Amino acid sequence: MSKPKLLMLHDNLAKPAMDMLRNRFHIEICKTSYVESIPTAQDIIDCIPGSFGLFCSSSVIISEDVLKAAGPNFKVIGAMSVGYDHIDLSLLKKYGIRLGNTLGVPTEAIAELTIGLLIATARRFQETNRELKTGGWKRWTPDWFLGLGLAKSTVGIIGYGNIGASVAEKLGCFKISELLYYSRSEKPAAKALGGKLVSVDELVKRSDYIIIAIALNKDTEFIMNRDRIFSMKPTAVLVNIGRGKLVDQDALTEALQQKRISGAGLDVMTPEPLPLDDPLMKLDNCILLPHIGSSTFETRASMAVLTAKNILAVLDNIPMPNEWQHCIMEKCLVKHDGVHFYVNFSIH
Numbered sequence: 302m303s304k305p306k307l308l309m310l311h312d313n314l315a316k317p318a319m320d321m322l323r324n325r326f327h328i329e330i331c332k333t334s335y336v337e338s339i340p341t342a343q344d345i346i347d348c349i350p351g352s353f354g355l356f357c358s359s360s361v362i363i364s365e366d367v368l369k370a371a372g373p374n375f376k377v378i379g380a381m382s383v384g385y386d387h388i389d390l391s392l393l394k395k396y397g398i399r400l401g402n403t404l405g406v407p408t409e410a411i412a413e414l415t416i417g418l419l420i421a422t423a424r425r426f427q428e429t430n431r432e433l434k435t436g437g438w439k440r441w442t443p444d445w446f447l448g449l450g451l452a453k454s455t456v457g458i459i460g461y462g463n464i465g466a467s468v469a470e471k472l473g474c475f476k477i478s479e480l481l482y483y484s485r486s487e488k489p490a491a492k493a494l495g496g497k498l499v500s501v502d503e504l505v506k507r508s509d510y511i512i513i514a515i516a517l518n519k520d521t522e523f524i525m526n527r528d529r530i531f532s533m534k535p536t537a538v539l540v541n542i543g544r545g546k547l548v549d550q551d552a553l554t555e556a557l558q559q560k561r562i563s564g565a566g567l568d569v570m571t572p573e574p575l576p577l578d579d580p581l582m583k584l585d586n587c588i589l590l591p592h593i594g595s596s597t598f599e600t601r602a603s604m605a606v607l608t609a610k611n612i613l614a615v616l617d618n619i620p621m622p623n624e625w626q627h628c629i630m631e632k633c634l635v636k637h638d639g640v641h642f643y644v645n646f647s648i649h
C-alpha cells in the first residue's frame with residue numbers, strides 16, 4: 302500500500318523526527334517561489350492537494366483556501382509551535398481537522414531568552430557593543446552608558462501560562478521588590494512567589510519591567526495599546542516574547558522615538574520578518590531578535606519530534622500526545638493528568 306502524503310513546510314528538522322515521519326509517510330517539501338523564503342499561501346495551495354497532513358510552524362498563516370485545496374483526505378495539522386494564532390480554529394471543526402502543537406516543550410528556552418532580553422535591553426547591550434566595535438570606547442567614565450538594574454524593581458508579567466510562570470520563577474534570583482501579573486485567574490504558583498494578580502492597567506502603570514507572555518487571540522490582540530504604552534513609567538522597559546500583534550507597534554515606536562519609555566526588547570514583531578526600513582530598526586533603545594525564543598538545539602529537536610508524534614497519532618487514530626482541544630461534533634478531546642477523555646465543548 303502506498304504511503305499517505307505529508308506536506309512539510311520545512312525539511313531541516315531533527316533526524317529522529319524526519320525518520321519517524323519518513324517511515325510512514327511520503328514526504329513532500331513545499332516548494333517556495335524564492336530560495337530561502339517562507340512558503341506563501343499560494344505555494345502551499347499548489348503543493349497540498351491530496352495530503353493527509355501538514356507539518357508547519359507559526360510563520361505561515363493557514364487560510365481556508367489552503368484547507369479547501371487540501372481536499373477530503375486532509376486530517377491533521379502538526380504545528381511545531383506553542384502558539385496557534387496562525388490557524389483559524391473555527392475552520393478545524395468545519396473541515397474535521399485535528400491540530401497538535403508543542404505546548405510545554407519550549408518553555409524553558411523561551412523563559413531563559415526573556416530574562417536575557419530583559420537584561421540586554423535594560424543594560425543597553427546593543428548600544429554598548431556597537432560603541433566598542435566602532436572605536437567609541439576610548440576611556441572609562443563613571444556616567445558612561447548607565448542602565449537599569451533588576452534588583453528592587455517591580456516586574457509585571459502579562460500572561461501567566463507556562464512561560465510567564467517560568468520567567469517569574471527565574472526572576473526569584475534577582476532580588477526584585479514586587480512581582481505583579483495579569484491572568485484570567487489567580488495562579489497559586491504566582492502567589493507562592495509573592496506575586497500579586499492585578500489588572501493590565503495597574504500592571505502597566507506600576508511596573509519597571511513589563512513582560513508580555515500571553516497567547517494572542519481576539520481578546521488579547523493589542524493588549525498593549527497606545528494608552529497603556531503611554532502610561533508606562535518613563536524609565537520602564539517593555540519585553541515582548543509572545544506575538545507582535547499583542548502590541549500597538551506604531552505607538553511603541555513613537556514612545557521609543559520620543560524616549561517616553563526607556564527601552565523595548567522584542568523577540569516578536571509585526572510583520573515578521575520586519576522590513577529593513579522599519580523605524581524600529583533605527584532605534585538604539587530597542588533590541589530586536591528574529592523570533593528565536595525557542596531556538597536551542599535541544600528544544601527545536603524536541604519540538605520536531607513531538608510534532609511528528611502528533612501527526613502520527615492521527616494516522617494511527619489514537620490520542621495525540623499534545624492535541625489542541627479540538628472539537629468535532631461538539632465533543633472535545635482533552636488530556637488531564639495524562640488521561641485523555643472527551644467533554645462537550647463548542648467553539649464560539
Ligand code: DGY
Nearest residue numbers: 359381382383384595
Ligand atoms: C511558538 O512556539 O509559538 C514560538 O513562538 C515559535 O513559533
